[in-house]
Amino acid sequence: MELEGGLKSLYFQQGEIVFATSSFSSEDLGEVLFSLGKIERDALQELRSLVNENTSLGKLLVERGVVAPKDLWLAARNQVEHIIYTLFSAHSGSFYFQALQIEQDQILRLSMKTQNIIMEGLRRLDERSLFMRKIISLDYFPLETGKDAADLTQAEARMMNLAQAGQQTARDLFRKIGLREFDGMRILFGLLEKRLIRMEDTPTTEIEGVLGQILAAYNNLFKVIFTQALKISPQFSQEVAHSLRDLPQPYSFVLRDVELQSDGTLDGHRIVANLSGLEEGDKKKLLTDSLCEVAFTATMALRRDLDAEQARPLIARVQKLTTKIREMTGGNE
Known part of the structure; x- marks a missing residue:
């Protein structure tokens, strides 16, 4: 065929x-x-x-x-x-x-026999369409709703457990449990019907600890910078994105496969995943240094695209936050 x-x-x-x-x-x-x-x-x-x-x-x-x-x-x-x-x-x-x-x-x-396979194929075609109305996309993130669950099968209980964090796609959950795609969709649909799980288009959980604080602080800063800069310079985001691709080591290691979002923020979950396997102290230092480098890159773009009066307050915010984060992580010791 x-x-x-x-x-x-x-x-x-x-x-x-x-x-x-x-x-x-x-x-x-x-x-x-x-x-x-x-x-x-x-x-x-x-x-x-x-x-x-x-x-x-x-x-x-x-x-x-x-x-x-x-x-x-x-x-x-x-x-x-x-x-x-x-x-x-x-x-x-x-x-x-x-x-x-x-x-x-x-x-x-x-x-199954061929006749039964044909009947099963037609059934799956209909049911898949039904399942996807609630699942939306296998690249969405199932998240436990917190509703009390009872009488779950072993596979349902495992899926519920893995969905607590809301950081794995439906496809990844099926793989972790060892389910074929259609079987995984059937179980996920049942949990959605019971309102034990809901689908999110992005990872929804906050990153805990000091790493989460650092990421949240810098992402809030980047969002403010981009909101102000794009009003004056539409090419600002392209300039910063281009600069990120040319970062030297070790920053390029920390930020590998990390895309600049439309609001100027960075995917913290991807960054934390890139840091996995390192000592906690090294994670904090590398994360702080890398985000500081991104902030520096943004200030250089601000100086190029905005006049001095417009850029000055944004650059001051970058400098203030960088000093605060370095004090928090012991970076000035």
């Missing part, structure tokens, strides 16, 4: 689907294992680099003990079923039949 963006092949034996392949990267066996939480991204990338015509990814996974043979077999079956079920949402494409010999080692025993 030729579809928009790739190809799929279904293999039949005596009228039953026994195997399927896909050129879509999201339906690769490695991606299926990653989505089920069986392998981490770095390990998957490393093993993929070793794949050749004589050594498959599955063989490497088992030989190196990354995945048990049973888990590999289940993932392969999930992969084939996923390839089939996603066909039901295709809007256009072409297909043809071809008589071929199927190698015995390709044949998988699927969980």
